[in-house]
Amino acid sequence: MSLQHFAxxxxxxxxxxxxxxxxxxxxxxDTGLQQEPMRDDGEKPYIPRYVPTSPPQxxxxxxxxxARLLANAQNPVIVADRAARTPNGVxxxxxxxxxxxxxxxxxxxxxNFPTTHYLxxxxxxxxxxxxxxxxxxxxxWGTVNSFTDNGENRGIGQNSTxxxxxxxxxxxxxxxxxxxxxxxDFQRFQVIDVQMAADAQATLPALIEAVRSAIPNHRxxxxxxxxxxxxxxxxxxxxxxxxxxxVGWDASPISTARMxxxxxxxxxxxxxxxxxxxxxxxxxPHRLLPIEKHHQWLGRAGxxxxxxxxxxxxxxxxxxxxxxxxxxxxQPDGDLMYAPGVLWTAAxxxxxxxxxxxxxxxxxxxxMHVQRMSNFRNRVVNTGKDMGPVGTSIQNxxxxxxxxxxxxxxxxxxxxxxxxxxxxxLKEAVAMVKAGQPALLDVWTQPx
Amino acid sequence: MIRDPNxxxxxxxxxxVLTSSVAAAGSAEKGKAAYVRHxxxxxxxxxxxxxxxxSKIAPNPMPFEAFSDFVRTTxxxxxxxxxxxxxxxxLADIYAYLxxxxxxxxxxTIPLLNP
Numbered sequence: 029m030s031l032q033h034f035a036x037x038x039x040x041x042x043x044x045x046x047x048x049x050x051x052x053x054x055x056x057x058d059t060g061l062q063q064e065p066m067r068d069d070g071e072k073p074y075i076p077r078y079v080p081t082s083p084p085q086x087x088x089x090x091x092x093x094x095a096r097l098l099a100n101a102q103n104p105v106i107v108a109d110r111a112a113r114t115p116n117g118v119x120x121x122x123x124x125x126x127x128x129x130x131x132x133x134x135x136x137x138x139x140n141f142p143t144t145h146y147l148x149x150x151x152x153x154x155x156x157x158x159x160x161x162x163x164x165x166x167x168x169w170g171t172v173n174s175f176t177d178n179g180e181n182r183g184i185g186q187n188s189t190x191x192x193x194x195x196x197x198x199x200x201x202x203x204x205x206x207x208x209x210x211x212x213d214f215q216r217f218q219v220i221d222v223q224m225a226a227d228a229q230a231t232l233p234a235l236i237e238a239v240r241s242a243i244p245n246h247r248x249x250x251x252x253x254x255x256x257x258x259x260x261x262x263x264x265x266x267x268x269x270x271x272x273x274x275v276g277w278d279a280s281p282i283s284t285a286r287m288x289x290x291x292x293x294x295x296x297x298x299x300x301x302x303x304x305x306x307x308x309x310x311x312x313p314h315r316l317l318p319i320e321k322h323h324q325w326l327g328r329a330g331x332x333x334x335x336x337x338x339x340x341x342x343x344x345x346x347x348x349x350x351x352x353x354x355x356x357x358x359q360p361d362g363d364l365m366y367a368p369g370v371l372w373t374a375a376x377x378x379x380x381x382x383x384x385x386x387x388x389x390x391x392x393x394x395x396m397h398v399q400r401m402s403n404f405r406n407r408v409v410n411t412g413k414d415m416g417p418v419g420t421s422i423q424n425x426x427x428x429x430x431x432x433x434x435x436x437x438x439x440x441x442x443x444x445x446x447x448x449x450x451x452x453x454l455k456e457a458v459a460m461v462k463a464g465q466p467a468l469l470d471v472w473t474q475p476x
Numbered sequence: 477m478i479r480d481p482n483x484x485x486x487x488x489x490x491x492x493v494l495t496s497s498v499a500a501a502g503s504a505e506k507g508k509a510a511y512v513r514h515x516x517x518x519x520x521x522x523x524x525x526x527x528x529x530x531s532k533i534a535p536n537p538m539p540f541e542a543f544s545d546f547v548r549t550t551x552x553x554x555x556x557x558x559x560x561x562x563x564x565x566x567l568a569d570i571y572a573y574l575x576x577x578x579x580x581x582x583x584x585t586i587p588l589l590n591p
């Protein structure tokens with residue numbers, strides 16, 4: 029490869045990475061090119077102009093059919109996962125939802141829909157839907173079906189549907205275009221009635237217009253009434269979340285709901301950005317926090333992986349630093365063990381980041397599965413040395429994350445076990461981050 | 477057989493009270509240790525408060541009979557705990573611990589939950 033070809037390949041790689049479906053691109057450069065001096069062969073190398081590629085939009089016929097189904101539905105539900113690529117994606121989704129007065133389930137792959145909007149709905153809202161539209165869903169099957177890991181069905185577990193048999197399904201998902209990539213992102217196969225291999229955000233303007241045209245006049249009062257019901261359901265959902273958060277509020281180890289709200293208490297008047305909080309099973313931020321701006325939640329790894337939160341947080345905090353935002357991460361303990369060196373990178377480059385550790389002293393993705401497998405065989409799974417089932421605890425010795433972070437140049441404190449000490453410690457940590465340095469609070473928490 | 481439905485209800489209630497009082501004879505202190513050892517905390521939290529992975533089971537646990545039946549025979553996401561791995565004494569102690577968990581605070585009294 030010549031130096032000029034490298035420039036072209038680099039711009040091409042950037043275009044591929046930045047065209048939905050987004051994804052990483054690797055360029056492998058031969059050693060010779062990297063080490064040899066530039067040769068003067070009469071033509072000066074240049075960097076080709078970057079022109080963004082338009083994202084793929086849904087077929088017009090499929091958009092019209094989707095609009096027809098949505099406009100005539102009794103109870104349409106919108107489900108969004110990695111849908112809103114930019115703040116405009118959130119605006120468009122709010123427009124579609126309000127036009128239909130359809131409840132929205134935000135699965136949190138990105139910040140798609142404000143948690144303060146009355147059309148926000150829990151995952152269970154799919155059960156009463158007659159039309160469901162999925163926007164960039166990583167797992168449509170998992171959205172409309174449930175799996176119980178109960179050892180039945182020859183040990184595989186039990187599948188059951190969560191929707192009515194005649195519910196119509198619509199999908200707009202750019203990941204359908206990934207079939208020529210090195211890696212695919214298929215989950216279980218789900219039959220879809222109207223399926224568009226297209227970018228959801230790019231398709232939303234056409235879909236909104238098509239829905240507006242398709243809503244019959246006689247449906248408008250029913251749609252308005254649906255909105256009133258949604259307001260009531262939303263108020264009840266918020267009330268239930270607060271009641272659930274109050275249970276165990278003064279517990280030690282500290283409840284994860286309290287950890288989230290104590291943190292929010294210290295950052296609520298700042299321009300904050302929650303850059304990571306791994307595991308879909310840790311859902312307090314979405315249940316309790318007013319997440320209204322696109323940058324207030326950056327999404328999850330997407331693959332139930334471990335080890336994403338720490339490096340992703342540092343990268344996001346670097347971007348947020350220049351925008352004057354304070355970056356916050358609820359850092360799982362097991363996750364930090366995968367690439368702890370990133371702590372040094374943050375300190376070395378003075379990247380301000382508040383890492384509040386969700387330290388449950390274990391790899392909790394697996395605990396219940398191991399417990400099940402043992403119970404089915406009437407085996408005692410706990411060896412008596414650790415809290416959790418064999419092979420899942422991070423104990424004996426406990427990791428001193430404060431010392432780990434300090435050794436890498438961070439301001440750090442903990443472990444904090446008494447909930448009354450958490451607020452004051454967070455105040456100190458936020459002051460450090462505002463002064464421009466990374467800070468870590470090791471908090472011993474409840475498991476979830 | 478008790479034919480009067482009112483008397484039958486009374487007998488069931490009396491049975492539950494009797495069963496609950498038998499369970500209450502368990503030790504909350506031992507129950508807290510058993511609760512951790514048997515992994516209840518993994519989904520229900522150390523104080524029984526529940527989470528996305530498991531329901532709230534304290535404070536105010538369900539009647540002991542229903543609790544015991546569920547633990548022994550469940551076929552859902554939670555695996556059953558048979559006597560071979562969870563003795564009757566441990567189960568009674570765990571129940572006593574759940575009974576000892578203090579009442580949850582009213583969310584209206586927690587300023588952070590009312591921003």
